[in-house]
Amino acid sequence: MANPQPHVVMLPFPAQGHIKPMLMLAEVLCHAGFRISFVNTDHIHNIIVENIDKSPLSQFPGFRFLSIPDGLPPEHPRDSSSIKDLFTSINSTGKIMFRDLIISLLRRDDLEREEIWHAPCCIIADGIMSTLAIDVEEELEMPVITFRTYSATCTWVYFHLEKLIEQKEIPVREGDEDIDRLVTCITELEKVLRRRDLPSICRCEVDPSILKFFLEQTSKMRRASGLILNTFEDLEAPIIRQLHSIYSKVYTIGPLQALLKSQMDDSPVAGAATGSLRQEDRTCIAWLDKQPAKSVIYVSFGSVVVMSPDQILEFWHGLINSGKPFLWVIRPDLVFGNGPNGLPEEIMCPTNERGYVVSWAPQEEVLAHCAVGGFLTHSGWNSTLESITVGVPMICWPLIVDQKVNSRCVSDIWRVGIDMKDSCDRSTVERMVRVLMEDKDEEIAKSTSKFANLAQKSVREGGSSFCNINKLIEDIRSIQSKKDDCKTK
Incomplete structure (x- = not known):
């Protein structure tokens, strides 16, 4: 036998x-x-x-x-x-x-x-x-x-x-x-x-x-x-x-x-x-299909991080003021305390052509979409590696455990994004989004392309x-x- x-x-x-x-x-x-x-x-x-x-x-x-x-x-x-x-x-x-x-x-x-x-x-x-x-x-x-x-x-x-x-x-x-x-x-x-x-x-x-x-x-x-x-x-x-x-x-x-x-x-x-414990909202893919190439900033803070209503509002205003189309994942349990109660209604609903909000997204598919040109992330390791693999540059806003180390690696070792740790006021968010999406830093562009190719080769x-x-x-x-x-x- x-x-x-x-x-x-x-x-x-x-x-x-x-x-x-x-x-x-x-x-x-x-x-x-x-x-x-x-x-x-x-x-x-x-x-x-x-x-x-x-x-x-x-x-x-x-x-x-x-x-x-x-x-x-x-x-x-x-x-x-x-x-x-x-x-x-x-x-x-x-x-x-x-x-x-x-x-x-x-x-x-x-x-x-x-x-x-x-x-x-x-x-x-x-x-x-x-x-x-x-x-x-x-x-x-x-x-x-x-x-x-x-x-x-x-x-x-x-x-x-x-x-x-x-x-x-x-x-x-x-x-x-x-x-x-x-x-x-x-x-x-x-x-x-x-x-x-x-x-x-x-x-x-x-x-x-x-x-x-x-x-x-x-x-x-x-x-x-x-x-x-x-x-x-x-x-x-x-x-x-x-x-x-x-x-x-x-x-x-x-x-x-x-x-x-x-x-x-x-x-x-x-x-x-995929390890997802949440129901994915795939309507965001149809929305992305209507956006120009590399125009959208994708925003997700992962499955565990919790935020205050004030922090979410700062991100909201920063994204709106940047003038860039955005796809934002706002989980029902993202807000610390009693859930999303008290947040402006426009944040919890799909907005105009410039913004779209979902409770959870098929992240790998989103990051690989031709419309996505940047990722505002909590710097969890899965998210970081998924972004590197498809060559999408990141803005890092880390909060817990390993995320602060990851964000430093992204910005100062691998040069595939920028680090925004310990700050989330609306003017900083707006500036960082514009830097990533408009300035098109040559070193970041070169590094994201290099590591995406190396990831696939590996x-x-x-x-x-x-x-x-x-x-x-x-x-x-x-x-x-x-x-x-x-x-x-």
């Missing part, structure tokens, strides 16, 4: 920006014939399974969703304003439940969809789920490969959190006289990264228990057998080389959306494989990401083979 195909358990952090790249990797592995048990929290599971039948993943009998409780009550908002609660509950309830789930998978073969599910051979776990996965690895001898869904650069910064504390670089207080002082204790970033650009968890305003959570996760993460990153060699080569000082195996397999498309003969990726046959995903697949098969050998002895 032939040896079974590898069965991999995948464990994302329960947020869209983390689930999205995990699901894309799951689909790539399914194409390789792997079986995937994708473990969400119960809360996320209840949201995402409604759309799975519309997803490319539904075609794979070797893919299934499993779930564990996150320990929070159903009515908990689970947004960025209450993220501490989720971190705490994941470390307690989630840890116990995940261990019990893995034990149950190891003890028996499952019969599902008339298919045999053999015991898993390894776990691919989000880097900030390391306290769940690494303890299971050490107790049950289940190999763990960590998938850090941030950039290589931000991952490298997180590995220096203890050193930043030792050298009193953090915590950083808004308004400090030396907030723009360069941080010189992080190799390769000595001449680029300022204290202002450090992750938001390094700010005085953030609960110190959140910094402690990330310190614990990063420490545990070092013990994984390998590191997966959704990036590509030509974008972050110097930092990737540094990460090899921690991991003997670093798999840079991005941009995952381009890698997946290349393996599917450029057919569109849709449904749950996922084609012979490219770095193409080779690395094959190496990852081979290494997981090797883990499975060793497991099978042990069974026969």
Whole structure:
């Protein structure tokens, strides 16, 4: 009897920006014939399974969703304003439940969809789920490969959190006289990264228990057998080389959306494989079809960030005053507190020919549209990489976790956009939009075109990401083979 195909358990952090790249990797592995048990929290599971039948993943009998409780009550908002609660509950309830789930998978073969599910051979776990996965690895001898869904650069910064504390670089207080002082204790970033650009968890305003959570996760993460990153060699080569000082195996397999498309003969990726937990409003595509080429500024602050009504109004007036057509994603839960109540009606409805507002957009399709000439973004890593991949320059307004690092890379390392962190008054917004859309900075134009070409090259046959995903697949098969050998002895 032939040896079974590898069965991999995948464990994302329960947020869209983390689930999205995990699901894309799951689909790539399914194409390789792997079986995937994708473990969400119960809360996320209840949201995402409604759309799975519309997803490319539904075609794979070797893919299934499993779930564990996150320990929070159903009515908990689970947004960025209450993220501490989720971190705490994941470390307690989630840890116990995940261990019990893995034990149950190891003890028996499952019969599902008339298919045999053999015991898993390894776990691919989000880097900030390391306290769940690494303890299971050490107790049950289940190999763990960590998938850090941030950039290589931000991952490298997180590995220096203890050193930043030792050298009193953090915590950083808004308004400090030396907030723009360069941080010189992080190799390769000595001449680029300022204290202002450090992750938001390094700010005085953030609960110190959140910094402690990330310190614990990063420490545990070092013990994984390998590191997966959704990036590509030509974008972050110097930092990737540094990460090899921690991991003997670093798999840079991005941009995952381009890698997946290349393996599917450029057919569109849709449904749950995009990781979207929200209903997309596709009417915006028809609106974009009517706009001139490169004329529209696309505005989206991601799936987690919350803003005050005053901040939204400043952006609104800045966009209107810029005179540029804009497509703006305003989620129902974007406004801090009681939702969009109190915002002017014109913001919550499609405006005139110059502006269009939706609650959620098919972002990859929007960014690839010929009418889009710029992206005003929160600088989440998925959004940043999607924009780089299609050559759309960015205006960065970062707020939380890795976003501040990403925005600095965009403006001062890769030169594919401009950084607007820590400011959002209407005059600044108007000026930045005009600079990006009118001035057409030659260096930014050249860099966006260069990195878009390199991103596409990386996922084609012979490219770095193409080779690395094959190496990852081979290494997981090797883990499975060793497991099978042990069974026969």
